[in-house]
Amino acid sequence: MNNDFINQLATIIDTQANDPTVVELPEDAPFEAEQREWLSGLLTAYRTIAQAAASANEDVVGTPMQIYYGSQSGNAEVLVKDLKKYAATQGFEASIDELDSITPAELAAHSHILIVCSTFGEGEPPDNAKHFYTSLMEDEALALPDTLNFSVCGLGDSSYAFFNKCGEDISQKLSAAGAVNCQDFIACDVDFDDSYGEWKGSVFETEVFKSAAGAANTSVAANDDDIPAYDKNRPFIGNLISGQNLSAEQSAKRVNHIEISLAGGGEDMHYDVGDALGVWPLNCPAEVEEILAAGGFTGREVVEQKNGSASLRVLLNTKLDITTVNAKALETWGIESVEDDFQVIDVLTQLKPGLDAQTLVNGLRTLQPRLYSIASSPKKHPSEVHLTIGEVHYDLFEKARKGVASTFLGNRLTSGGNFGVYIQSSAHFHIPVNDEAPLIMIGPGTGIAPFRAFLEEREMRQAIGKNWLFFGDQHEAQDFLYRDEIAAWQDSGLLTETSLAWSRDTDKKVYVQTHILEQGEQFYEWLESGAYIYICGDASRMAADVDKAIRQVIAEHGGLDEAAVEAYMNKLGDEHRYQRDVY
Known part of the structure; x- marks a missing residue:
């Protein structure tokens, strides 16, 4: 082929790249009949490939679905964002709103609804679900169609008397009103990841969801642009700059001002005032030793966890809640009931000193991060975050007790010490952009x-x-x-x-x-x-x-x-x- 042919061909291919629908050769193209026929076939094939690629990149529209949430600390808000992404891979195009954005009667306009709602305090709904919850509970005449398919995931803390009350109330009331509960209500504890994951997968395996699913948008699963680099399960390693006691010596309290370096986190650790910082603490070594002694353990016992085996001492130091006794613990340890304030050490010393290491571990909750309101502006303290934390100290059964995270940061972690942290956005608690507002x-x-x-x-x-x-x-x-x-x-x-x-x-x-x-x-x-x-x-x-x-x-x-x-x-x-x- 001569240079003119090659140059003309390059020009036509550039035109095709900009507009794949162009298939005809220009009338003045300097090609012979045989060359024109060959090029026409080439360009037609090019158009087919280009249009297929463009079609593959188009947004896939799934079946409409609504996701509503009630969140006080931000955990439910984090989960519904994950739920929306997963729904797209299952053939649903989901929208997210707070529960207070809709009335119970307005739910009737939808066919597929998922709800994630927390419970806090004495069985109270979160602030952004209060109006919905109150209206739902008070409306004795509420009638919903059986075309409304729903499921509810509750977040709570089993150490409280009204564990997951709000989510359970919502689920029961919607069913009583005529809506179809396609997947049983699930009551997640503070270590909610596994329970939430099981519920999420089960919902989309139900017949009513599988039969209604549209085309799945699998590209969403691979798009990590809006997934934070650091979160609860992938914390950033912060560094303690300093801790200062704000309370006078005569005070009945000890409140500490804690300064933490976020250097190296960059935009991935950016926060706004009003947000919270999640802190992963470690248990007090002295309390771990006390538990080992009470149970007659050496600490070298190897026990099984879902992620593999580890020594008992390592798990008690870093992975397990060594304080809380909940219903699961009592069932696992074969105990009918205990006093409300009983902790793990009390069980071992007073009720079950002979527990084997595996049974002990099977009844313990996983250690969870603590959320603290951020006490600094990133504009004034770049690459730093400050906290105001009251150390928890109290007596129980004539024995001194203390909080895990508050004392970890206040007196067990030395300056320069490293620990896991992450930003928990609190969209419900931000100052207005209007700088004139009082x-x-x-x-x-x-x-x-x-x-x-x-x-x-x-x-x-x-x-x-x-x-x-x-x-x-x-x-x-x-x-x-x-x-x-x-x-x-x-x-x-x-x-x-x-x-x-x-x-x-x-x-x-x-x-x-x-x-x-x-x-x-x-x-x-x-x-x-x-x-x-x-x-x-x-x-x-x-x-x-x-x-x-x-x-x-x-x-x-x-x-x-x-x-x-x-x-x-x-x-x-x-x-x-x-x-x-x-x-």
Whole structure:
């Protein structure tokens, strides 16, 4: 072939690459009849291959499916993102929404629904599922069609009395209303990965899901662009920079400010203020030795786990929860019942000193990470994350006990020590992008953690919005966390208002909700001017009392009855102006 032929052929192939539908040779192409015929066949084949490749890259549309979730700490939110990806590989095109985005009656419009919902506190629903759950439980006349196929996965903690109550209630109520439960409700414990995985696989193996599945989009499984590099099961190795005790020597508490290096994590370890840090702790070696002695073990016993065998000492140090006694443990160890507060060491010393190593391990839960509200802004502390952690110490059955993670970070991990961490996004607890919006932050004790981060962030962003902090603890002299930083923010004007409550400095018990009521008129004015309310801390007592106080302020200073107050609070929630990080 001559150079003209080759050049013309290259030009035509370039045109084909840009538009595979072009198959005809130009009329003025300088080819003889035999060459034209050969090239036409070549280009037709080229078009067929190109169109097949383009078709293979098109999005595959599966059967519509809705996934709803209720999440307080973020675990359910993480799982539904995984569930959506898996659904695509099984022939379903799923959308994700919070449970509060829909009413129970509106579920009737759908054919395939999956729900992942946690339970926290005393059997309470998560904040973003509260309205749905309440409406569902109260609607005695709810009727759903048998064309609605659903399944529910619950997340909970079996050491609590109301284990997985919300998820189970939702599943039972939907069935009673006429919807078809295609896969039995599953109650996941804190080590939820295996149970969730079994439920996920089982749902799509049911006949009703298999028969309705569309074309599977297997390319989704291979697309890891939106999968974080580090998560609960693949933690980043953080490095302890320092730990500082924030409490005075005379305090009944010990609260530590912990600084951790995320150097090397880059964007994969980026966080926003309001997010939480997952921390993988190790058990206290002294407590491990105590358990070994109580059970008559050497620690060298080899026991089997699903991932292989290991020595008993290694597992007790690094992999197993050596405190919690739940229903599974009692069944495994052949014990009918124990006192509510019994721990593993109490079982070994008082009830079952003769357990063999394998049986002991079979009854223990896996050690789980702890989630802590982040107390720093990445804008002020790049490549670092700070935490505010109260060490857990208490007496039980005349014996001193302590928390695992709080003491691991507070006094067992030395500066420079390494440990696994990951970012848990808390989309429900982020400050607004509007830097003019007023913020009301209510966080006594270690609940101040995210608000230190909020204030650092607003300081770095030079936000002009007003800020009001409600903080308190037992004694001002001993328990005023971040005293100097708060004073500096007051002096600079960043903190517009500061309401401090010390519950044991006087005969009168003063709490943060006391100041909310006393300053109710101003509090209501802030709400009317668009303020966002944030609450962090204990859910069952503090957060409940604060919520009650806010409602009382709205009723009194807004002149509203109970129904109108409820509507006002619902509006705050719908506008994301009432957010809680409670536990």
